Amino acid sequence: MSVVVIKGARILGGDPVDLVLRDGVIAELGTGLSADGATVVDAAGLVALPGLVDLHTHLREPGREDAETVHTGSRAAALGGYTAVCAMANTSPVADTAGVVEQVYRLGQEAGLVDVQPIGAVTIGLAGERLAELGAMADSAARVRIFSDDGHCVSDPRLMRRALEYVKAFDGVIAQHAEEPRLTEGAQMHEGDVSARLGLTGWPAVAEESIIARDVLLAEHVGARLHVCHVSTAGSVEIIRVAKARGVRVTAEVTPHHLLLTHVKAESYDPVYKVNPPLRTDADVAALREGLRDGTIDIVATDHAPHAAEDKECEWAYARPGMLGLETALPITLEALGEQSIGTPAEPAMWDLIAERMSRAPARIAGLDNHGHDLKVGAPANLTLIDPTARWTVEETGLASLSHNTPYAGMTVPGRIVATFLRGVPTVLDGKVQK
Template structure:
């Protein structure tokens, strides 16, 4: 169906009419049969792209499925998500990544781009068949053992080199495992008070420092997942200044929340890497503004009730993110639409190699992947009201700015009037 978005503001610009053709492309021709949407006061952004999502299927369908996660994504303004490999079975073969890719197509709410594991079973010992995943129907380009660090320097070097053959990129979960044995939260004043084993910032920074040197040595691309410390920002700043081909992401929660949230021992605030200090939060915000950090990624990590309603040390790390990411970014940075479009759509689409996403909405012929935001709307986060199958949001009860009114995937509405169409 064709759509006419009347009076829409593209990236905060003057109100205009935007035509979405029934061929799924943006067009400058009007169509009498187009459905008219009054978009007065709404801002159009290129459909958001998440390079770091956990959809949990196969294996933990009680926490999330490709379909429920896709719906949460569409409602959050996303048109593409990259599904992390730590499923059960692990996405370390062409078969598993094709399964996830196919489930994404069947759900039809966002483009689900599987990420492949770097090592067999995420065990960090033997390289998975990266080439087979790259040439599968899923056309995997990002490889990650996320949840685990590729800690072995030789294996990391080889993986960085090997994926050059198909323009792949290794997305590293930077955590030196020997420095974080038993770690429960950021190592510092609060962990001392709470008696929880600390996760020192240096465990992240040391791996990033090593990996940018490895990437520089072999001339490969490196992507750093969920950067969380001020020290990591400095390492990245220097590496980028030298011309190393490194990109990095930050999560909405690391842009907003601090380790003080752990004080009541509510595991909804347990996440890996952990929430850091206010000083780290400031450095991460500045890094995103400067472009030292390239993208906002959700690290959307649904968990079943029993995996969070327990002792802090026994709880699984991770928090929901897809439906709150844009509102959190809006509340942190305000209505900087160009910045938001770049860090949440254009740059992630480029890193993930997702042609067709992060396109120019003013250009006829671009795929009609976009979302409409009402920046003046305020809403209260209610865990039970989210589309995700899980409810482990750290923002429960918070009032957030910005509501997603509609999302279009190749011209088809996936969200209308703030509700998923299917």
Template sequence: MSVLITGVRPYGEGGQVELLLRDGVIAEIGAELVRPGDVQVIEAPGAVLLPGFVDLHTHLREPGGEDAETVETGSAAAALGGFTAVFAMPNTDPVADNAVVVEHVRNRGEKVGLVDVHPVGAVTVGLRGQRLAEMGTMAASWAGVRMFSDDGRCVHDPLLMRRALEYATALDVVIAQHAEDPRLTDGAQAHEGAVAARLGLAGWPASAEETIVARDCALARDAGARLHVCHVSSARTVEVLRAAKAAGIEVSAEVTPHHLLLTDARLTSYDPVNKVNPPLRTGSDTATMRQALADGVIDCLATDHAPHPAQAKDCEWAAARPGMLGLQTALSVLVHTMVEPGMLDWRGVARVLSERPAEIAGLPDQGRPIAVGEPATLTVVDPDAQWTVRGARLASLASNTPYEGMRLPAQVVATVLRGRVTARDGKIVERSGELAARGEGVRG
């Protein structure tokens, strides 16, 4: 079936147009198109049309953590949030450090069929930081792994990191580093500063992030490798990145929605929903993250979507697991922090949520221009919508959102993956693979 989208403004610019999607591509764009007989119509007057979103940092928890999330529920959350591709981090059980596990994750994503699920391979065996995982085998496998990370843990050994970067150069893949010197964060519970001191929480210094990024930029320079820095949170890290990019080092970086909006002032309630790695930092750091994203020093937004079961969050602060949901709230937080203040326009949203992450990951069919003949992988956004976040109504199995009860702007109207509508008006509307076979929906 063809799909006709009416009343939209590509990139939020110009007058309203119609798009006819056929055979997975954009077949026509015009002011008033002839409607085929067999067509699915999405009427979205005044909506903004963007390329489908790409998330370089998602935790789908499967295999092994299905009490928090599955590929199915995480894919649903992604589609409802406007994403058409996600990168699933390897800290699963078993760890995605070999071809068997990464192919399993990729296969599960294809069976669910709501978004493209790209497994991220571990850099080291078991994420233990002792010896390199089978990077070449995973890259050459059917899963075609293009990004490697020990996310949740830093590849701390400099010699091991250097070897990983050298292999990455030969394989033409990206190493994504969780920048945290574990010797500086042992026992740390909150950003090292006035709030942590007042609350009696062990401090987490920003230098633990900054020093690893500086080291790895130097190692990437020597190896001629591509380095990606996960969840940047410190203003001083931004200065390291700025200098590295000016020196011609191939380094990219991401920032999470929560590090654009939330600060360590929220910790005064001791509510573990605010516990995250790296920690929420100061208002000055948050302001720097916004400016760096606007300037392009930080390349893209990535959710670090990290679902946890209730028992892992509904406990005392020190015992709680770090992490927050992010897939269904990412666009709204970005609009609130960057678009409403005028720091990004809708072209900028496309850049940080679609085009740059697709480029970093080497996805040829994602983040493409909105033009005739291009893949019909799109997100339709109502820029004037307002909605209240309720964790229990989100599609994820978990509900650990720090935005509970917040009123946020902008909402995804529809998500289209290669001409197939996957989400519409807050619901999963077309299922393929196992979802269609079982005839089941998802929470939310």
């Protein structure tokens, strides 16, 4: 097993320290450390975080390898500082059987850049009619614990209740795409003054909020775990805040793009800004940021959604919704929340918040026991090194994904991932993938 000595890293923005990575764990912490035959990484000025964990990634394989594969998505994830990602079920065929989730799991192992944990579908074919093979997927080699029809809402309340009851037996999670489909038929963007001016059918906030309100009541009734995907409205944040105060077992995520961008981007008619749920208002963005800070929203998840050119480079109405996210998630979150703390006494608190929302909490929700650990002796050596003072410009064709649908092309963003380590083995060094 290789040995790595990281020299002078600032764990969570604290004082410089050396780390020795050996046999997949952090073997030593201190100053002036060395090891015979070790690879030495100069981390002076760099911040060390536990490896990031994404609870919401679309890797497209099997079925849409023209947009992304498990291997290319794993490269993007490693470059973004991730050591584990959860792959959504809306592939072709849908990941609704043990066979498909095991295929995705094996592809992740073969890529070897991040741990790929498949998410299973709640219903067969994402059709919302019959429960998928939840138990078989849970018992498979992939050990699925999160189930989601993401891209489709489990809109039938009886079916949603049954799903929650089923997964409660093995402490699984239902991750809901909260969208009442009868309120969003034909919707193209957020319903508001901009949609009215542009003449585009609106996606009202209540379509999201009504499903969340229903589902937290169902989760409370059943006593099961509910996770709310890509929360986008101020009203949703308040519903989740009240549910948590009542003791409901609910967790929630927000995407980087919902923390930064608003519906005014649609004025360009550029389909790169078309996403589901849609970009919302300034007031919604402010509420999402506050909810993330105070813990109402548990995690940042990318909703990395690569699309082939023909699915994005077309008229707005025909474009597929979704944006790339893995390589830009940390910089965009810093831009939205915490860049101003770098170099101040508040910096360690900011990095601790990032570690909680982008590593520890998503690992806990997903049951990824080997991820999300604080960087201390004996912990798994899953970590990332960030240059907090670097600023870099996002290039549309400079990302590792097979697709190019990033809304941040041309934007200069803070924080550059310098290195990522999976079980002590470097997957990224000096910003370059090692496989």
